[in-house]
Amino acid sequence: MMENMVKFIVANFVLILLVSTSRGQSIFDVTKEGAKIGADINQALTRSWNKACASTIPSKVFIPKGIFLLSPVTFEGPCKAAIEVAVQGTLKALTDSKVTKDGSWITFQRINTSHCQVVELLMAKEPLLGVLVAKNFCKQLPINIRFDFITHGFVQNIRSLNSKQFHINVLGCNNLTFQRFYIIAPADSHNTDGIHIGRSSGINIIDSFIKTGDDCVSIGDGSKNISITNVRCGPGHGISIGSLGKFEKEEPVFGVTVKNCTLTNTDNGVRIKTWPASTVNSASMIHFEDINMINVSNPILIDQVYCPWNQCNTKVPSRVKLSNISFKKIRGTSATPIAMKLACSSGTPCEGVEVADIQLKYIGKGPAKSECSNIRPKSSGVMDPPACRG
Ligand SMILES: *[C@@H]1O[C@H](CO)[C@@H](O)[C@H](O)[C@H]1NC(C)=O
Numbered sequence: 001m002m003e004n005m006v007k008f009i010v011a012n013f014v015l016i017l018l019v020s021t022s023r024g025q026s027i028f029d030v031t032k033e034g035a036k037i038g039a040d041i042n043q044a045l046t047r048s049w050n051k052a053c054a055s056t057i058p059s060k061v062f063i064p065k066g067i068f069l070l071s072p073v074t075f076e077g078p079c080k081a082a083i084e085v086a087v088q089g090t091l092k093a094l095t096d097s098k099v100t101k102d103g104s105w106i107t108f109q110r111i112n113t114s115h116c117q118v119v120e121l122l123m124a125k126e127p128l129l130g131v132l133v134a135k136n137f138c139k140q141l142p143i144n145i146r147f148d149f150i151t152h153g154f155v156q157n158i159r160s161l162n163s164k165q166f167h168i169n170v171l172g173c174n175n176l177t178f179q180r181f182y183i184i185a186p187a188d189s190h191n192t193d194g195i196h197i198g199r200s201s202g203i204n205i206i207d208s209f210i211k212t213g214d215d216c217v218s219i220g221d222g223s224k225n226i227s228i229t230n231v232r233c234g235p236g237h238g239i240s241i242g243s244l245g246k247f248e249k250e251e252p253v254f255g256v257t258v259k260n261c262t263l264t265n266t267d268n269g270v271r272i273k274t275w276p277a278s279t280v281n282s283a284s285m286i287h288f289e290d291i292n293m294i295n296v297s298n299p300i301l302i303d304q305v306y307c308p309w310n311q312c313n314t315k316v317p318s319r320v321k322l323s324n325i326s327f328k329k330i331r332g333t334s335a336t337p338i339a340m341k342l343a344c345s346s347g348t349p350c351e352g353v354e355v356a357d358i359q360l361k362y363i364g365k366g367p368a369k370s371e372c373s374n375i376r377p378k379s380s381g382v383m384d385p386p387a388c389r390g
């Protein structure tokens with residue numbers, strides 16, 4: 001109770017961004033466009049963005065120190081040259097605010113050859129009333145930040161607290177790097193994925209920390225060449241590829257590397273999930289390596305009968321083909337006895353699955369085990385638990 005009350009006093013969304021100076025840029029300071037401390041700077045910020053976007057030399061949108069309000073905003077390209085968004089102050093969302101037309105608080109979209117350096121973003125919980133309203137109108141819960149159709153970008157030092165939906169959503173982007181993201185939402189919050197990627201290529205997530213109620217990072221259909229390195233997750237549902245196969249016209253997932261990550265107290269560790277009775281799709285060249293598990297309920301999981309809330313016919317096999325998948329150097333503790341579960345589709349069994357150097361201990365009594373269906377993984381190195389034969 002006490003804890004809840006404290007949370008409610010930390011009202012509103014808050015965004016804190018820091019700036020690094022650089023040369024050879026035109027600078028568009030929002031206060032020159034009429035932004036005032038304590039007031040909604042949406043219009044001043046939009047004007048600054050539009051000017052920066054029209055600049056033929058690299059530019060910077062600058063928000064100085066101070067607490068400003070910000071109603072939902074979309075930063076749209078294409079822009080003429082590289083743009084940096086640098087924020088030193090604090091941005092607070094308006095409590096009774098609507099969301100952008102694509103359901104976010106802040107959207108960056110259609111920016112090519114950009115250098116968006118958005119630094120330090122911190123969002124705190126809404127007051128009690130806001131939470132109740134949000135629950136009644138759950139379809140309108142905003143994604144904190146959307147990156148849509150961005151080509152060549154670099155985003156650093158975002159802090160996102162208590163998003164009401166996905167914290168960060170990435171769609172249609174190419175060559176976009178996220179470094180030092182610090183994402184927090186309560187363990188029991190629904191659908192608050194840390195970073196969701198879909199239909200994008202060349203996305204790198206590095207040096208980040210994600211504690212949330214849903215997936216730490218989720219990788220949806222059409223994701224290619226995705227790399228997740230030095231990320232700490234937990235609580236939450238772990239790092240997931242999928243779910244895949246629920247919708248028509250899904251695109252393949254190809255090339256995902258997850259390396260040197262630590263998952264703590266998560267429901268799953270590294271997981272690939274596809275729906276039974278699914279549409280046709282595939283996921284291949286997926287590699288998990290150097291992963292530490294601390295009290296993770298399902299550390300290694302391929303789940304081709306993923307069917308939450310019994311929304312599907314589990315008797316019909318998934319038609320998502322999984323191939324060339326490896327789990328290597330995965331160590332630590334499992335909160336359940338089944339530390340490794342590879343449940344492949346009976347209709348299109350997994351191919352080219354490799355497990356190596358697995359050392360997972362069950363934290364309870366007895367040994368950790370592995371379980372497989374429709375797959376006989378190739379194994380090498382230390383195997384504890386021993387590889388299964390499905
Ligand atoms: C980005 O711009 C480059 C050069 O102008 C162009 O070749 C490329 O097709 C653009 N990419 C997207 C996704 O718009």
Ligand SMILES: *[C@@H]1O[C@H](CO)[C@@H](O)[C@H](O)[C@H]1NC(C)=O
Nearest residue numbers: 114115152153154175176177
């Ligand atoms: C990827 O984007 C970065 C900007 O963050 C840029 O410096 C780099 O040249 C881009 N890479 C390619 C292959 O275009």
Ligand SMILES: *[C@@H]1O[C@H](CO)[C@@H](O)[C@H](O)[C@H]1NC(C)=O
Nearest residue numbers: 175176201202203204225226
């Ligand atoms: C994958 O992404 C990395 C970094 O974003 C890039 O350097 C590399 O060229 C990409 N590779 C392919 C095959 O697209």
Ligand SMILES: *[C@@H]1O[C@H](CO)[C@@H](O)[C@H](O)[C@H]1NC(C)=O
Nearest residue numbers: 207229230231232260261262
């Ligand atoms: C692995 O990730 C941790 C942070 O989780 C970092 O401190 C460490 O330097 C990384 N190791 C390598 C080899 O990159």
Ligand SMILES: *[C@@H]1O[C@H](CO)[C@@H](O)[C@H](O)[C@H]1NC(C)=O
Nearest residue numbers: 265266267295296297335363
């Ligand atoms: C381990 O995970 C289980 C299940 O999520 C949880 O109930 C338990 O409190 C965790 N133990 C520790 C020591 O965190």
Ligand SMILES: *[C@@H]1O[C@H](CO)[C@@H](O)[C@H](O)[C@H]1NC(C)=O
Nearest residue numbers: 282283284285323324351352
């Ligand atoms: C899987 O790996 C094998 C052997 O390296 C290769 O021949 C095959 O093309 C790969 N398949 C996919 C879908 O990546």
